[in-house]
Amino acid sequence: MPLLHRKAFIRQRPPADLRPDEEVFLCKITHEVFRSYDEFFERTILCNSLVWSCALTGRAGLTYLEAVESERRAKQSLQSFAPSLLVPLLHLAAQSRRCRLTELCEDVYAFVKDRxxxxxxxxxxxxxxxxxxxxxxxxxxxxxxxxxxxxxxxxxxxxxxxxxxxxxxxxxxxxxxxxxxxxxxxxxxxxx
Structure with missing residues (x-):
């Protein structure tokens, strides 16, 4: 699920007292139901704002749909990753004391490239x-x-x-x- 302002985004559940014949507004982007147009409009504007980030890659400055697509591509990329390298590389990453992702990647690559x-x-x-x-x-x-x-x-x-x-x-x-x-x-x- 994409992150909103780098925090977990939780979709609103449909109201518990929603009647089957009641007219509602559906946000097609997040698949949320709103009773008022103002709430629906605010959510639509929020989804199109550049305040979202990908939970898997950390990429920021995305719209909701761009963040969803980034997560889909990251998951697909992970599926093609060699299982035999997964445990050793994660172990190396866990042992690293680097804070920046680029430095972590450089450290892991430098160790693994000749092994x-x-x-x-x-x-x-x-x-x-x-x-x-x-x-x-x-x-x-x-x-x-x-x-x-x-x-x-x-x-x-x-x-x-x-x-x-x-x-x-x-x-x-x-x-x-x-x-x-x-x-x-x-x-x-x-x-x-």
Whole structure:
């Protein structure tokens, strides 16, 4: 529901003593019923004023219908967001001490841009130039002593026969060695 002066807007309920044959004024924008023309007119003017803001994005200076549309687009955008990134990014945002949204976004992006998360889908280009869509099963730090050891998340063996390991370590001997195969490739794309 759009915010009015950055506070929750609550629509008026129809009067409890409304008779079925009573003539009323319907505000088509908010779907509210008014008995008096003055109340209806005030609500119509309010809905067309630039005092509304989107509850999801924080965009201000909108009309009621623009705020509703902004919320619809934001919800649609959230539906297309990768579920595997949702929890890690929300965790990072919660840990940030930034007050401004742009600074928060910059902090989260700077941390995430060179990292991968389990469940994330990435495009991998192999040595032969072939591109493959792969899912990240495990993430190992190049400085971790657990490289080569079975993973705690239960993905120690390849599910489909081949395992592609992308190493960001400069020292190949420290890179995690897959039980079946290793392709040192580069990540082509990540969808944000």
């Amino acid at each position: 991968f998360f389990p469940g994330e889908t990435v495009d991998v280009t192999g040595r032969n130039g072939a591109r493959h869509v792969c899912e990240i099963l495990q993430v190992h730090s190049p400085h971790s002593s657990a490289n080569g050891a079975p993973a705690a998340n239960g993905h120690a063996k390849a599910a489909d026969g081949d395992t592609i390991v992308i190493s960001d370590s400069d020292d190949e001997s420290k890179a995690f060695q897959s039980p079946t195969a290793q392709v040192n490739g580069s990540v082509g794309q990540r969808s944000f």
